Structure formats: C-alpha cells, structure tokens
Amino acid sequence: MSIDPQHALQxxxxxxxxxxxxxxxxxxxxxxxxxxxxCLDAGTTRIDVWTExxxxxxxxxxxxxxxxxxxxxxxxxxxxxQLTKLFASSKEGDLTKIGxxxxxxxxxxxxxxxxVLLHTGRGGEYWEVLxxxxxxxxxxxxxxxxxxxxxxxxxxxxxxxxxxxxxxxRSTLKKWxxxxxxxxxxxDREANTSEVxxxxxxxxxxxxxxxxxEPGTEFxxxxxxxxxxEFFNRGLTLATTKIAENVLxxxxxxxxxxxxxxxxxxxxxxxxxxxxxxxxxxxxxxMHYLDQAAKQISSNLxxxxxxxxxxxxxxxxxxxxxxxRLRFLATQHDRGTSNLKIFRGLHGxxxxxxxxxxxxxxxxxxxxxDVPTELSERLTKAKIPVIFGKxxxxxxxxxxxxxxxxxxxxxxxxxxxxxxxxxxxxxSSYRERIAKGLISPRQVYIPVSIxxxxxxxxxxxxxxxxxVLCRGFETPMAPFTTITPLDAAPVPIFLVQQAxxxxxxxxxxxxxLRQAGDIAVNREHPHFLLLLRxxxxxxxxxAYCLAKALLLQDDRDLAMDGALxxxxxxxx
Amino acid sequence: xxxxLPGAVIPxxxxxxxxxxxxxxSFRKVLRAARLNSHYPDGRGLAEQAGVFATHVHRGxxxxxxxxxxxxxxxxxxWTRAQTDITLAAQQLVQLGSRELLVxxxxxxxxxxHSRNLARYDYYTQINGTQLVPLGTMNVAVRxxxxxxxxxxxxxxxxxxxxxxxxxxYSIDVAQHGESAIASVDxxxxxxxxxxxxxLIYQFTSxxxxxxxxxxASMAGLEVERVIKGTVGPFFLDWMQAxxxxxxxxxxxxxxxxxxxxxxxxxxxxNNDPFPSxxxxxxxRATYVQVANKLGxxxxxxxxxxxxxxxxxxxxxxxxxxxxxxxVYGV
Numbered sequence: 001m002s003i004d005p006q007h008a009l010q011x012x013x014x015x016x017x018x019x020x021x022x023x024x025x026x027x028x029x030x031x032x033x034x035x036x037x038x039c040l041d042a043g044t045t046r047i048d049v050w051t052e053x054x055x056x057x058x059x060x061x062x063x064x065x066x067x068x069x070x071x072x073x074x075x076x077x078x079x080x081x082q083l084t085k086l087f088a089s090s091k092e093g094d095l096t097k098i099g100x101x102x103x104x105x106x107x108x109x110x111x112x113x114x115x116v117l118l119h120t121g122r123g124g125e126y127w128e129v130l131x132x133x134x135x136x137x138x139x140x141x142x143x144x145x146x147x148x149x150x151x152x153x154x155x156x157x158x159x160x161x162x163x164x165x166x167x168x169x170r171s172t173l174k175k176w177x178x179x180x181x182x183x184x185x186x187x188d189r190e191a192n193t194s195e196v197x198x199x200x201x202x203x204x205x206x207x208x209x210x211x212x213x214e215p216g217t218e219f220x221x222x223x224x225x226x227x228x229x230e231f232f233n234r235g236l237t238l239a240t241t242k243i244a245e246n247v248l249x250x251x252x253x254x255x256x257x258x259x260x261x262x263x264x265x266x267x268x269x270x271x272x273x274x275x276x277x278x279x280x281x282x283x284x285x286x287m288h289y290l291d292q293a294a295k296q297i298s299s300n301l302x303x304x305x306x307x308x309x310x311x312x313x314x315x316x317x318x319x320x321x322x323x324x325r326l327r328f329l330a331t332q333h334d335r336g337t338s339n340l341k342i343f344r345g346l347h348g349x350x351x352x353x354x355x356x357x358x359x360x361x362x363x364x365x366x367x368x369x370d371v372p373t374e375l376s377e378r379l380t381k382a383k384i385p386v387i388f389g390k391x392x393x394x395x396x397x398x399x400x401x402x403x404x405x406x407x408x409x410x411x412x413x414x415x416x417x418x419x420x421x422x423x424x425x426x427x428s429s430y431r432e433r434i435a436k437g438l439i440s441p442r443q444v445y446i447p448v449s450i451x452x453x454x455x456x457x458x459x460x461x462x463x464x465x466x467x468v469l470c471r472g473f474e475t476p477m478a479p480f481t482t483i484t485p486l487d488a489a490p491v492p493i494f495l496v497q498q499a500x501x502x503x504x505x506x507x508x509x510x511x512x513l514r515q516a517g518d519i520a521v522n523r524e525h526p527h528f529l530l531l532l533r534x535x536x537x538x539x540x541x542x543a544y545c546l547a548k549a550l551l552l553q554d555d556r557d558l559a560m561d562g563a564l565x566x567x568x569x570x571x572x
Numbered sequence: 573x574x575x576x577l578p579g580a581v582i583p584x585x586x587x588x589x590x591x592x593x594x595x596x597x598s599f600r601k602v603l604r605a606a607r608l609n610s611h612y613p614d615g616r617g618l619a620e621q622a623g624v625f626a627t628h629v630h631r632g633x634x635x636x637x638x639x640x641x642x643x644x645x646x647x648x649x650x651w652t653r654a655q656t657d658i659t660l661a662a663q664q665l666v667q668l669g670s671r672e673l674l675v676x677x678x679x680x681x682x683x684x685x686h687s688r689n690l691a692r693y694d695y696y697t698q699i700n701g702t703q704l705v706p707l708g709t710m711n712v713a714v715r716x717x718x719x720x721x722x723x724x725x726x727x728x729x730x731x732x733x734x735x736x737x738x739x740x741x742y743s744i745d746v747a748q749h750g751e752s753a754i755a756s757v758d759x760x761x762x763x764x765x766x767x768x769x770x771x772l773i774y775q776f777t778s779x780x781x782x783x784x785x786x787x788x789a790s791m792a793g794l795e796v797e798r799v800i801k802g803t804v805g806p807f808f809l810d811w812m813q814a815x816x817x818x819x820x821x822x823x824x825x826x827x828x829x830x831x832x833x834x835x836x837x838x839x840x841x842x843n844n845d846p847f848p849s850x851x852x853x854x855x856x857r858a859t860y861v862q863v864a865n866k867l868g869x870x871x872x873x874x875x876x877x878x879x880x881x882x883x884x885x886x887x888x889x890x891x892x893x894x895x896x897x898x899x900v901y902g903v
Contacts, residue, residue, distance in 0.1 A: 071609045072609070124842035145899045147876065
C-alpha cells in the first residue's frame, strides 16, 4: 500500500469559482444525481445507493451515504486528471455519455461532508481516495481488487438528521433518476427497507403511445387535460414542467396544450445549471421527432374515435372515452383532415367530418340529439344525419363545441385552397355559423297535420301569393300546401317540406326559401288569418303581404320588393 | 453429445428436469451476483432467457437441458430453441385459440394432444415477450463527429454466442477518418455500419482483444482507442473438469467472467486472469510488444468469479496460487 501526499481539487480558476460550483444546485442533495450520472457514464448496469447510521460517542453520530457502481472505475491518471480536476471532462460532445462539464462530482461538498471516501479500480490498479472537509484529498494504492467505484459521504448528524437524509436521498433519486435505463436500488439500512427506484417509462392519457423514431430516442406521449413535459437523457431527468413555454418554442406551445410527453434521447443535454434542457441543434432534432409523434397519436385518436363511433352498443366508459377523444381532437390543427367516420349517429350509423360539413352546407344545420326518437329514426332512414350529442344551450352540451372546431378544421382545409376560402377562414366566420347550425331535430321539425288538399276557401288567396312570388322572382316554384299545427306551441307562418321526408321543418337560415323545397303555409297562424280577411277586400295588398311575410321570415331578397309589388298589381 | 453443425460435435451432458431446474436457478443467481457492466454480455437478458429452460415454465414440453461440457453453459442448440419459441410465441397463441376451449378439451381427454396443447398455450403465454439474448448482433453508435476534420468516433458493440460456447461482448472505441471503413454517419449522427466491417469483426471474435486491436489498427483510416472483450463463462459445475487447483463443491456452480482489454488508456500491461490465455511463441510475443509500443496500447486481462459463499475462501486461495488477485462474489 502506498500513500500519496495531500492534494487539493484543482481548477484553472479561483477558490471562489470552486465555491460556486460546489453550491451550483438549488438543492444540495441534487449531488446524488451527479453521482448517479457518473455511474451511468461508467457503464454500470446496476447502481446501489444506500444509507446507514453510525452511532457516535454522544448525541450525534455519522450519516453514511454510499453510491456504488460496477462500471469502468478509475485509475490514477483519471483520478488525477479528471476526477479531481474541474472542467476536465473527457465526455464533452460524446453522444453516448450524459455528463459534459466535469463539475458534477464537486457538488457533493455542498452537503458539507466530514469526509468522502472513494474506492475504485481499473486496469489492475486499485485506489482509495479520501477527500477531507476542506476539499483536499489523499490517495492510497490498494492491493485488493475493487470493481467499479464506491463512494461514501460521511455527514455529521443525529438519528433525526439521518432519517431526513435518507428521505432526501430517496426523493432525489425518484425525482431525477426514476427512468434510468440502469437499475438503481436504494436501501435504507436503518429502516431496513430496500426498493428499486426505476419506474416504467410510460405515460397515461388518451391515445398514449411509446414511439421510438430512431435508436437512442424514445417518446411516451398522450393526450392529457393537464399535460406535463419531461426531458431525459438515458432516463436521467433534464427538465420537467407543466408550463409549455418553459421548454417549447411559441409555435409549439398551442399544439401541446393538451399533449403531454416524456422524451429520452441521446441528443438532449442539460444546461450548466441543470435547470432546463439545452435548446441547441440536437434539441431541434428531438422537436422534429416530437411533432411526428404528436401527429401519430392524433391519427391514433381518429382511428379510436372511428372504432367507437362504429361500436354497436356503448358502455358508460365508451361514452366518456368518446367525449374525451373528440375534445382532444378538436384541439389539433389537423383535426378536420380525416375521412374516417368518427361521428356517431343516433341509430348506429357513423359520419365523417366531410359528411356533416356537406349536410351543413346544404341545410345550414346539423341535427344532433342525445336520445333516439321516432323522428330521429325517420330522419336517419331518409339519409338525414342525426348525430349523437347535446346542442348548445344545454348546460351539458356535448360535443357541439368540439364538433364545431372539427368542422371548422375541415372547412379551413377545404376552403384554404381558394382566395375566398382563405378570407372566410381568416375571419373564422364559419365557427359561429356552424355552432348555430348544430341543433336538435325537435327544434326543427314541427308536428303538423298536412292537408291532403288546400281548403277551398284558401285556394285563390294562396294562388295569388304564389303568383306574386313566382312572377316577382321570375322563378317557378311548387304550389303552396297548407298545414294545421298539432301542438299548442306556436308554429311559424311558413314551413318547408322535403320531398323524400313527408315531414315538415322550420325553414333553414341563410338559405333561400325558394330552394328549400315545397312551402307549406300554417293556415291557423294569426297573421295568415288576418291577411285572409284582408284578401276579401284588398286582394292585391293581401297577396303581396303574404309573399312579403315569407320573405320577411327569411329576411332576405328585400331588394326585390318592387318586383313583388308590380307582380301584385297584376292580380285581378 | 450435441451436433451443432454436421460433423461439428459439441461435448455435452443432458441434465434431468430436476437437475435442470437447480441449474437454471443457480445460473440466474450467479449472473445477478456478477454485477456485469456494459463491457460484458447482457447478464439480465441471459438470466431472463434462461428462465425459459425451467420445467415450471416449459411444463415438460422439452425433456432435459443440454449443457456444453466445455463451458458449463446451455448449448447453442438450447439457446436457439428458446429463442425460436419466444419469437413464435405470439403466433402460436393465435393458432392455439382460446384457453377456455383448450381447458375443456383437456378435461375431457386428459391424455390426449389437447392436454399438450393446453401446456403449450400456458408455456407460450409465459414466455411471450421475453427479452432475447443476442446470439450474434452488432451495434455501431456515433460518439462524436468532427465534420471539419472528417473524423467520426464510434462505439461498436458486438454480442455473440461464440463457437467456443461462451457469450462474448466486444466493445470497441474507434475513430474513423474519412469515409466508411466502419460506418457512414448521416445528418442525424446515426451510424450505418458497413458490411465489410461487420464481416471483419465477426471473423475475429474468438481471438483476444489485442489481436483485434492490431487488426483494426492496420486498416487504413482507423484510429483504435479501446478494444474490450467481456465473456460470460465458462461456468464450472461439480461434474465438470475444472482448472487444476479449483474444486467445485457438490451442487455448486462457479461462474467466471473474463475481461480482456487492449487500450491506449490502460496504464500498464497486466494479466490478472488466473486462467491461461492463448499462448504465443516468444517470437510472436516480441512482435506484439513492438506493435504495442508503436500503436501505444497496453493490455489488461482480468477475471471475476461468483461462487457459493462457502467457496469464496477457496477460490481466493486458488487465484492467489495462480499469482492473481480477483474479485470474488459469494452467492
């Protein structure tokens, strides 16, 4: 055995610099992470971290913290020129190592140890290095073989301090090392407890997936309500936050509001202060892969929605899961791009965003209800989509907002190829219109009795009004029919009929009545009855007023007033 | 005796099911206690795959376990059989269909093929997804790239079940000047290994690290930093021929784990392996010394042991008798 004279930790700078490096971390116990990192870089496949209490003569004893690895170990050259020399790391720029700066080891002095004992061996040399409280050290060559490196920190303290130290060591390992690719075992020998620190690298959430775009980079990614963003290198934590702005550039912040991820990658590095991930070119490579992973789980989400939409019967979990997925899909910029049928009809059918958008374009409405009814069944049979959900206005409205967003996404995608579309998209005018168009069939379809023939006393009047409209617009229209409301609820003066339906509905908004189908007149409407009486004395004015009433309800084509008046004058 | 290839007969002994279970248990404990670092074959993977040999796992579907008498490890045939079963497990489970149905059929006809199918179902269920031990794979990772100097540093890892019957891992740190002797590096710093390099490494896996070092250093454009050869095996069982002076206690298993390193950062050439290595004649040795001086590498050979606690003292005495001091773990 040979003993070397005492040395001091060397640096090219002053003692003040060393002091700063010693206290470089906000939490002194973070030095345990640095020791673990060195173990990993030494190629160990197991790290044993253990604590013990060595009673002293008095009230206080010694707290011993051990970190043992079975990796490469160190010879004298490494001890002298790397371990005890600050900023002399041989790992800088090495993609297979985590450590970079050569300053991690010195952080153990932040705990103010009474001494640090290090045993190590490499290449047939075995050494004991004893660091004193003042950071000087002496080294001794040993005869007996040592595998890897075993470090022991000796701290002064009583049993309470020991218990706190053991707690801090464990929590530090859990915070920084739980996804280590190397097994880490923590043993509290006083409490006689032992546990494996490592946890499975996974992420719970909707559409969760493990994605490895290339060797050395792996994502656990999922949709979440309150996402967390975590970065690791070989499983050691580099950054973890719930604030997207802390780790993502502005352009990505919105996209990842509802996507959480864990990424471990050889490309990622911590900053000198270890408080966040370094945003260099390698970080950009990881971000590129992250976007691909997000796109993949977004696609997975659509596939899962389509599978749920097609499922014959739903459980309560299906219902909840469907709502969650739709909500997350609505947050994605590619939300309207899929042709899969993700919307569930009330009677077992499914519809794509395109199907619903076309229905909305045709009618200005998308029918939505949460309970199947005879009406919804008839509508479905007539190929009119009635999708599952509760429209706006209901406190539990679902999923009208998400549907609006998804259809808006669809509209944006399909409109952005034209200048007009781009302008519409820019002002998001679709959003409000689509949201208004999501409506219950019960609010659209009115229970009425349709007259087989227009009652004789009304024929002349209706023909006159019909003439005014056709003549005024110079457009042929089907003759008016008449109906009687069956409910006590007020029914508007005009309804429209679709040829295939045999069912009357409220006229669509923003859609010309002249193109809406056959027009039916509510012959019990007070205004109609008033005009009927007027027709007996002033037929031209009454016919004009009935035609005008139809347009007023529709609130459009007011510029045609003159033409209508001229047409009314022709009535004999 | 096991015939690996036509004409190539491996001396082997078949353990009975009971013996096999004891062996598997000891094998796994020894590997766990060996604390193998990244220079050795993957100990955890080996232990996991060895679990497939246990009778409670294969449920009598296989009879006995063939042990290579040269190394005390399961034969190549046994490892490949386990790998095939693991690889096909998912597919086999689909083909076997519902367990419920198999249980019903097996209950009706206890001695029929249905019972065997039920055992197969449970076996494949249990081994499905078991980690596979690489019997011959090579990975090349980029350590760093200096594009201005056209210099790329690689870390090469080759895992192989060697023809000698032991598991071998070669770890090579090498720098390459210019184009693709070892591998090309793409824009994302990923290595695409060359076929020639792959073939070369495979060719020399049975040889020691020094030979590999010299061989690689002789290739144009390569600067070799380290070649490390870690081996799992041989294991010595009580019925095997052990090196002179080493007596294995009845029922005991002595695991040995060799490390053979030729590197520019080894401080001095030392041999701490109590087992004799392939000897060269004096002339060849002298040539090696000259080459080592020229290339700047030194060689370190070591071996660690895992044995029953009761044997630790004897084993230490054995290594001392060979003039070495080795790490010995008791289990």
